[in-house]
Ligand SMILES: Cc1cc2nc3c(=O)[nH]c(=O)nc-3n(C[C@H](O)[C@H](O)[C@H](O)COP(=O)(O)O)c2cc1C
């Protein structure tokens with residue numbers, strides 16, 4: 462079992478240097494309008510090779526829908542989508558074929574499976590996240606029908622934090638940072654690291670607008686625990702925060718509580734989730750990405766025979782994975798919300814009656 466979700470489920474397949482990648486999304490209700498140009502526009506926001514802040518690998522990331530859609534509508538049967546790889550350069554990996562890149566998953570995959578697919582990280586490469594964005598686009602089409610929106614953007618790069626509380630959200634990959642005053646410095650930090658053959662980390666903000674109250678199951682399928690599970694499943698994610706997150710630890714209860722009025726909550730320190738259930742306010746999380754492990758600085762490592770060697774990489778790598786990673790985080794959030802919506806259908810007898818009677 463390696464799928465995500467209980468009702469709105471998906472799984473992905475493929476490798477970075479294999480023939481193709483793809484996903485199967487199961488449990489999608491019938492009758493959702495499938496706008497293929499929307500799916501492609503989501504793919505384009507994540508795809509590599511678009512600017513100096515991303516890997517130079519050039520992929521069209523064109524999605525082909527193989528099943529589950531008829532005359533522009535979902536049929537209620539599994540939706541399968543495929544994305545063919547176009548720009549693999551496996552030769553770049555020949556000199557590190559038998560060794561483990563520090564910080565990447567080469568070491569752990571080898572010890573788990575006993576096989577070294579050295580071609581660009583194989584299944585552990587974040588190229589897999591293209592398939593998640595395709596699945597996330599289907600989730601977003603469901604959310605659109607309910608006027609729920611998921612957005613994301615960058616709020617921190619290499620320790621340079623955005624300062625505005627109310628960010629303008631990035632809609633395309635052209636818009637880089639949520640804080641226009643800090644954007645220039647954040648960009649510079651990435652380009653400087655790149656010049657030095659190094660990489661930097663970053664933080665993405667993900668928000669859900671118009672999420673209804675009541676999403677999330679008690680106790681073992683809470684909305685926040687599922688969001689954490691989804692985000693931590695993304696390559697290079699090392700932590701997440703819900704609402705004020707770690708900052709709330711140093712606050713008094715009186716500062717941290719969101720007081721309640723008849724019109725709603727006076728503040729949103731909770732990030733829109735209480736007791737693992739959405740409270741109707743904006744859902745608001747931060748996702749922390751580590752610096753890209755593949756860097757072009759000589760490092761010490763071992764080979765598959767345990768010999769101590771030096772590792773010198775070639776190839777094409779993101780100098781900061783958080784930039785494209787923010788789009789992946791947004792897709793995973795859409796998938797969690799879609800799953801929770803479908804689970805929520807059966808939380809009240811009135812809802813079940815609406816469907817069946
Ligand atoms: C969008 C995205 C792009 C990435 N690009 C690269 C890359 O070009 N080179 C690399 O070494 N790692 C890249 N990573 C990170 C690795 O895939 C990841 O660090 C590796 O699989 C090890 O997993 P872990 O960091 O979660 O432990 C990327 C991650 C994301 C989310």
Ligand SMILES: C=C(O[C@@H]1CC(C(=O)O)=C[C@@H](OP(=O)(O)O)[C@H]1O)C(=O)O
Nearest residue numbers: 477509516518581582586587588776777
């Ligand atoms: C190709 C993509 O990103 C890749 C993610 C990645 C990694 O190790 O995660 C390593 C690089 O690829 P390659 O396997 O060719 O060395 C990136 O270019 C993509 O996101 O589509």
